[in-house]
Amino acid sequence: MTYPMIELTDVSRTYPGGVAALASVSLRIGHGELVAIVGPSGSGKSTMLNVAGTLDRPSSGTVRIDGYDVSELDDDQLSALRATAIGFVFQSFHLAARVTALDNVAEGLIYTGLGRAERRERAAQALERVGLGHRLGHEPHELSGGERQRVAIARAVSGGPPLLLADEPTGALDSVAGAGVMDLLHELNASGTTIVIITHDREIAAGLPRQIAMRDGTIVSDSAAEPELGAEPAPAAGGHGEWSGVR
């Protein structure tokens, strides 16, 4: 019984005013994949990430996350799904000012229902995992940009979600710090987390096993569609056939 981690079928997202941010996109991302989504501003990649992260609902089409049909879940159930199954990393970190790294990460676990001691313990482990075991008591303003993003990643993975969605995680970092963050994401992927990364940086995208390029709300290319890059184990001809309709 395996479900793809993310499965979008003919997903459109139209904003009031008639702007179609996503136009009939179909996409399947399996467990354990590490995927880059590239494309110019306004190509719909952030919208797709929001839809895949259940922060936004599609105007039409079906979204399945880890087997759950998003349209069948109410807002509270989606919140619970996000709390347990999805981690988010943002370009601007979104860390609380004047709160230590440990508490920033522990606060991220508050909606999982864990007790405070347990949250802090897991937060410490997560920070250890991202290489910030020596910075637990530091506040964001005492950390470098790369370290802040590591704290944000620790917060995203502290609950052990199978899926990590990262929107321009290196966008606000210099190349050295950015490379460090990418190494970390590779490590996390190696330990089993499915990771989808939006990036502008072609070089970073090229370093990932699968690249999806978007433009004007549609997928224009998907490296997994080419047979020699069989990063995804399950989907056979039927799955790939879905992409063929996309220009």
Added chain:
Amino acid sequence: MGVRRPEPVPARLRARDVLRVGAVGLRTRPLRAFLSGLGIAIGIAAMVAVVGISSSSGAELDRRLSALGTNLLTVSPGTSLLGEQAQLPADAEAMIERIGPVRQVSSVGEVSGAKVYRSERIPEAQTGGISTYAARLDLPATVGATLRHGTWLNAATERYPAAVLGADAARRLGVGAVGPETQVVVGGVRFTVVGVLDPVALAAELDSGVFVGRPVAEERLGFDGRPTTLYTRSDESRLEDVRAVLAATANPQAPNEVDVSRPSDALAAKQASSQAFANLLLGVGAVALLVGGVGVANTMVISVLERRAEIGLRRALGATRGQVRTQFLAESLLLSALGGAGGVLLGAGVTTGYALSSGWPSVVPAWATAGGLAATLLVGAVAGLYPAVRASHLSPTEALAAT
């Protein structure tokens, strides 16, 4: 397709965690939290202080009444059926003394026509509203009067031109100290001032009086011997019985021409009327509290606008709408509760300070404290409701985009 999996269920926030997330805004913007809490605090402090001060003054009255005694009844002539000023019989005092439960009787008799002046040079028209009374020697003991200066009349001085001044009379005559040289002119005769009274709480009419002995009044001032006011002390338990027979005893021929009153009732009535004023002030305090509540609502609305990114992040981390709403409601309640607690302390402090400076016992009723805190929580809930609902309805993606 169509495989059912158990639906995800959001975890409940524990009470302590609700408190933690509710305190986030207070921790990150302490000055703003302080100022909007201050608005609530001022309103609550005003209300608690008004209630506290009026309770303290009530406690002071009780204390004074229990010191002065509430068993004093005064008997004075009323008006006759024809509307003329009635008179008490000369033997009224002796008759009242025979009422069983009456412990003490004393009297003053106004010496009509005996005007009081500081000296012979004062124009006759300037009487200053001072009356001359021929007083019994036991008057101070009966009405609870005390002397500020000098001594009361005694068996010797009541035969000679010696006078004791009421507190107001002394002030109007400009008499500060007593001594052989301090003299006033009563009915054209020079009297030496031997004493000055403190204000008399239960018989304020005596404050503007000048007291001379009955013998000298009859001899030198033409006093007719009729008392104008009788003061009686009775057994507390039989006070009403005494009251019922007092008029008929004082003037058996015309009991309807006798007024009987209980001065402690008048003091209590005065207290009740100041209570009405306190209610008005309480209303002003309530308005201040309301304004404080508007301040909190304003702070919360701004806070929600400013913290859209945080709200988006929390939604991404798995907060449900209800949990976001709870967070901002908790923040509003915390803000108000802190303001309310500060206000209660401030109000109690003001009450204590005022009571101490007035020499009153300090009383802050528990119901005022509890009511004040309950009112703040209500204000906090009402003020926080709209912003909290707004926060919970923010779309996560829009909120996250507002960085």
